[in-house]
Amino acid sequence: MTGAGGFLGNALARALLSRGDFVIGLDCGPNAHALEVLSRRFPNLTVVKADICDAEAVEAVFRKERPDVVVHCAAVVGVLASLASPTQLFRVNVEGSVNVFEAMARQACGRMIHISSEEVYGDFLASRIDETHREAPIHAYGISKLAVEHLGRSYGATRGLQVINIRTSWVYGPGFPRDRVPVNMIRAAAEGRALHVPGGAQERIDHTYLEDAVAGIVGAIDCVEHPYDAYHVASDSAPSLAEVAGIVRDLVPGADITVEPGPYLHGGEIAMPRKGALDCSRAREVFGYRPQFDLRAGLAATLEAHRALLAEKN
Ligand SMILES: NC(=O)c1ccc[n+]([C@@H]2O[C@H](COP(=O)([O-])OP(=O)(O)OC[C@H]3O[C@@H](n4cnc5c(N)ncnc54)[C@H](O)[C@@H]3O)[C@@H](O)[C@H]2O)c1
Numbered sequence: 001m002t003g004a005g006g007f008l009g010n011a012l013a014r015a016l017l018s019r020g021d022f023v024i025g026l027d028c029g030p031n032a033h034a035l036e037v038l039s040r041r042f043p044n045l046t047v048v049k050a051d052i053c054d055a056e057a058v059e060a061v062f063r064k065e066r067p068d069v070v071v072h073c074a075a076v077v078g079v080l081a082s083l084a085s086p087t088q089l090f091r092v093n094v095e096g097s098v099n100v101f102e103a104m105a106r107q108a109c110g111r112m113i114h115i116s117s118e119e120v121y122g123d124f125l126a127s128r129i130d131e132t133h134r135e136a137p138i139h140a141y142g143i144s145k146l147a148v149e150h151l152g153r154s155y156g157a158t159r160g161l162q163v164i165n166i167r168t169s170w171v172y173g174p175g176f177p178r179d180r181v182p183v184n185m186i187r188a189a190a191e192g193r194a195l196h197v198p199g200g201a202q203e204r205i206d207h208t209y210l211e212d213a214v215a216g217i218v219g220a221i222d223c224v225e226h227p228y229d230a231y232h233v234a235s236d237s238a239p240s241l242a243e244v245a246g247i248v249r250d251l252v253p254g255a256d257i258t259v260e261p262g263p264y265l266h267g268g269e270i271a272m273p274r275k276g277a278l279d280c281s282r283a284r285e286v287f288g289y290r291p292q293f294d295l296r297a298g299l300a301a302t303l304e305a306h307r308a309l310l311a312e313k314n
Pocket of ligand 1 (some may be wrong): 006
């Protein structure tokens with residue numbers, strides 16, 4: 001698994017390790033350390049500190065470890081990160097992915113589950129969309145994710161790889177590493193801080209709870225015959241941000257959490273593409289994916305975890 005020390009990768013690795021799978025967890029930087037900590041609990045985890053931009057290092061891992069399937073989570077993640085350094089984004093997301101595809105093709109590893117994103121669609125043309133919606137990414141991040149999807153198709157056609165793309169929405173839950181709704185609302189509420197989101201009250205976004213995303217990805221791993229190469233793994237619903245803030249205030253009575261009308265701006269500057277719900281029928285039909293956490297349940301679980309963290313710190 002690439003990016004195995006990250007938010008999604010770490011949760012996914014834990015799920016696979018807990019059921020007895022052998023996981024080769026590849027990551028670089030501080031998140032590789034998180035994997036080393038995890039390996040003390042799970043002897044079935046092999047930690048590899050490597051950068052996917054280093055083609056030789058990537059191929060050496062495949063030559064030595066001989067994985068059956070790759071779950072590709074490593075990436076520079078999010079629209080804001082893509083704006084901060086588009087060159088680094090394309091280097092890691094596209095060139096790094098090519099290194100992984102090349103190593104797979106040369107070392108006879110035939111399957112990849114690539115964690116893609118709803119950002120491949122750009123502006124949604126309807127309030128609820130399926131995987132046949134036209135792809136017109138707006139930001140460099142979505143363009144890089146779509147490029148990896150197309151490269152996977154190319155490696156499928158030319159080198160026989162099976163590359164399955166899991167297009168997920170805004171995944172949230174305990175340990176979320178970025179400053180983004182709804183987790184920033186939960187953290188502010190739990191800490192007694194006011195949070196006024198400067199825009200987006202009527203924007204509708206699909207938020208996927210971490211455990212649901214993990215369950216969907218595991219479902220895609222376990223399914224060997226895929227009639228499609230792209231699936232939505234999301235919540236299949238899209239509350240407005242005003243509704244999200246309302247749920248946070250219900251969970252933490254007295255919390256001072258509000259969202260202003262107008263567009264939602266990434267980093268206060270860049271307008272978010274129009275979003276909506278991701279229809280998950282395909283993933284349900286093919287590998288039985290059914291999200292278990294509605295937003296209230298997911299936010300309550302995130303709140304509980306954050307309160308436990310605060311109690312540990314005090
Ligand atoms: N979290 C979301 O809301 C969301 C939504 C849609 C898609 N995704 C996709 O899911 C995947 C995981 O996202 P996440 O939220 O866990 O992000 P994350 O930033 O927590 O995890 C990404 C991991 O990749 C690692 N990484 C980055 N560059 C690397 C490199 N050059 N070599 C090796 N490892 C490298 C990072 O160290 C990190 O551990 C990404 O591909 C992302 O695009 C995430």
